Amino acid sequence: MISPFQLHRPKTIEEACALLAQYGEQAKILAGGSELILLLKMNLAAAAHLIDIKGVAGMDTIRFEPESQALKVGGLVTHRSLETSRVALEHFPLLVEMENQVANIRVRNIGTLGGNLCFAEPHADPGTLLTAFGARIKVRSTHGERLLDIRDFFVDYYQTALERDEILTEVEIPKLPANWSGAYLRFCPGERPSVAAAILMQWADGTCADARLTLGCVGPKPVRIPEVEVALRGKAAGEILAEGVNIGTKMSDACDPPADIWGSVDYKRQIVKTLVSRGLQKCVRDA
């Protein structure tokens, strides 16, 4: 059962940051609660103070900023809002496709993108795709704002680069220029994805000009495999299709998935190989 706590409901981000600075270790940030409330119920976390930031102004919008050509998603945007957002669909259909698969509709209705990223659960979807997108994470404290590359944001299992007194306010997703095709695939035998792959490929005259291959759920955080990305540059679509399985093998060899009840290390590698080769096929098809 959850122990009583002091509840704070700040109306502005400044107020929220001030509260977090004031209560430090004793406080936890509550957004949707789909992870935190479970931890509190199971006594895996405790908080004398809960700072409910859902009332904070300006953190629940999705907008595309033409000047920066970036989609700006407020930290409090729910998975469901993102999933059904016309703006997101127009600029990032793959993002919408991914969000549609997160957990289940009940969790998507209240779970937030910010909360999901801050929890840094390795078996989660958004982080993998956002890493492929090269997203940036804006965080704020009483000392000011920082913008982190998502690759620096994720540190380890359930650990991010957030300082004790920082709150994630926004996720920035830079739009990919034209001629990109992408795929997000996941292997989910249980409740949470066991393996995930996000692939983005830029094409020029039927040849791969650039590629971003990210694996998720196979380690403490999503990981890009630069050697493979570099090797794909300059390859023709047909070549990539023919070598799909080999590329998948290279990706699976480059990662170190942990064994668990959903599979041995070898099997997880096989899944990586499969998702990558299928993802490449889709990218070539959609080019």
Added chain:
Amino acid sequence: MSTTIGKHVERFDAREKVTGKSVYTGDIKLPGMLHGKVLRSYLPHARIRRVDVEDAVAMPGVVAALTRDRLPIASPYYGSFVKDQPVVALDKVHYAGEIVAAVAAEDEAIAEEALKRISIEYEELPAVITIEDALNKDAPLVHERLEKKPAVFGRGMKSIEHDGSNIYFHVQYERGDVEDGFRSADFIFEDSFFSAANQQYPLESQIAIVDFNGEDFTIWSATQSPFRIRDEIAGLFKVDSKRVRVVIPYLGGGFGAKSVIGAEAVAATLSYMSKRPVRVAFSADEMFKTICQPAAKMIIKTGVKRDGTIVARRSEIYLNSGAYSNSVSSIATKSCYRAHGPYRIPNVTTDAYAIYSNTVPAGAFRGFGGHQTAFAIESHTDMLAHRLRVDPVEFRLKNLLEKGEEYAAEDTPIDCDVKDLLRQLSRAIGWTPEDRKPQQTTTKRTKGVACVVKDGGGTKKEANAIVKVQADGRIVLICGTVEIGQGSSTALSQVVAEQFSCPAEMVEFATIDTAYTPYDTATNATSGVFTMGRAVLQAAQDARDRMLSIAAMALDTSELSLENGKIVCRGKAFNFQEVLHGTEIVGTGECKFDRNEQIPIGYPTPFWEIGLGAAEIEIDEMTGDIRILKFRSITDVGRIINPLHCRGQEEGGILFGIGQTLLEELVYEDGRLINPNLTDYRLPRFRDLPDSLVSVIHEEEEIVGSYQPKGSGESGILAVSAAVCNAIYNCTGIRMLDLPVKRENVWKAMHSIRE
């Protein structure tokens, strides 16, 4: 022309359940009710050196604390076959999750906090987890010798004692001479199969409220066995059973998880100590640690002739009973009896063993071992056919028992034309002889069939029923079949309504209360509609006949008929109350089975539960993922009482089968369950529904006696695993011998064949 039998009648509990008004045990609040919480061992096998609850008891709001040192019961053991399970651990804990202490407090939060203040000192002991561990020559004993009920069988079946072993029950069935049979065979094949322990997972976990007022116990419980609970609690406290009253609200599912003591013993003891009502509700996590289905290993050795005739079969079945016996000795008995399947085999020897281990106690699970033996038998049957290069369907048709043929000496003959159903099934799935050849293309789609028959209706089940016609004309059915979701209240009421030629809505199903409900063994074994149905039929006929006698006298004629809920005489229609003039009618009925020493189990099989299934599957070669594209099932229910119920039971059972085959497995590490929750224990969901699922409910015309309906509570699950595994073989040439079938194992097997 039936009035309600075979018709869709709105379920009695329908409006209540869709509006949230149906009352389950957890919805009941009693004044002054305390909340009980339980502390569980994290070690699988350990001596308890010290239990200290002083800090817990000192907390304000804590009213009672139960430990081995604070136990107001002289002999605190319960159990159906062996009284081996204590209310709270005494000198040892026998599995990780066993109850070591309990508290009752004014609210849940205090109770939970109190548990944190209990300290226990353990001395760890070596534990045995698997069947192999437990049977090892040097295996530590889970229990020292305990007093058992004598197991009495009939001809051909006997129990064999083992001393100094974790085998606490061994039953053997023999007919003919199996060695002779093997000598006469042209080929002998032996295969070994394993199915993992599963969790029944009814959505409602075990829960009980007990109110001890200083003299009597009143128990509200989500139990499938009201009278067994009454007798166990009475036994624990050494009081007459009339001092224990069990009242049954609606159950949120059972599937066997609620067949024996769950939360009742702890709740009763806490109430006894505090003299206040106590509610003990197990969480889902606790339910995983209370009961499961036994993991089962089955070895089948069959001798066949060149022409495909089966001549001999020797089987061995090993059941992992977990830390306590529960009903696994019965599962062993039934598994033993089911091992030769619905085939004509003159020479059979089967040995079934129930084995203790330091794991969650096993017990009844939908299928009661039948689905586990079915996996082995029907996989093995296909394997025999393939080795003989015979079509698996043809091979079965050659050896299947005919309608009217004996399953075992003196027992009820097979009551349906299984061969005809198998032919129907193969047509339904589109089976052709080509279907048994491995596919050449890369999209791997193939079919598999399985044909299962198991004894249905329970053994020596006793059912009693009362039908009252009250002075106000209302008909009330009083019987102990628990509404666990299967629709029994409605179906049995339809049986009554049929006798009175009245709409089913005129019949009321009384709340089950052991104070006045006549004795019923329990709700299990697909016995509701058949066994209790007969008692109900008899009671309804009795009440109807009595009412018609009174009517005859009142109306001065014997030319009466019943139509549409009224008594019709000389063109005039009378309501029942008009004719009764303030009298009440009570009709009684029973269904009991006489012992017959010639029958192996000692009692006749009430009916044969039929489960045929065929699957068309597709395998993803790169991941080993199996998708069931089409599933067709056929069951025979004798006579349909309520079509929607039959289909619901069958399809629900099929999804259980899909869980058993592809998804569900209890996993242990270091002697404890690592997946006692839905995050890591994978139940079937909407996404697991086959693309096309059709269940055919067959009605065989005449069966045993004049009362026709059988039952199908467990038929759906029976054929799924073998049908799917046979399809996997037909596609890949790979035989899956373990359940659940893991994608990884499919992939590995296909991968190694490729190399």
Added chain:
Amino acid sequence: MDAVVIPIHFRLNGENRQAEVRTHELLIDFIRDRLDLTGTKRSCDIEICGACTVILDGKAVSSCSIFAYELDGKELTTIEGLAQGDKLHPLQEAFIERGGFQCGFCTSGMILLAKTLLDQKPNPTRKEIQHYMDANICRCTGYQMILESIMLAAEKMTGKPA
């Protein structure tokens, strides 16, 4: 500084209500124990099974994992709020007609989840229903009869066959 007890104003099944809740009180406990509406059920307690599903501001949510104070300023629909007196909601009628329930423990959550689907998409295809409803677990029915119940309800509500 907020107190440990919070006053809330909300709409419950169409009626204005107010209450005082403790900060750590969960919505499911508030509904079952304080509002005495026991139609909402607790099963897995970890947001997976959906037995505890209620509708909050039009969205299906897991009441086992939301705080009661979140009700403030919002509209809550529980299963008890679906029928209008004796008149059942078409979903409730359809579940009865097509056998969409057996033990009933998942039913409240299942019906409410289905309502949120039909409110957003009045004529979903069978595949769409299957994908959306995959959120909730039933152990009794085998799911097919639930799908058929929802399709019938859609037909009843829109007059168009599924």
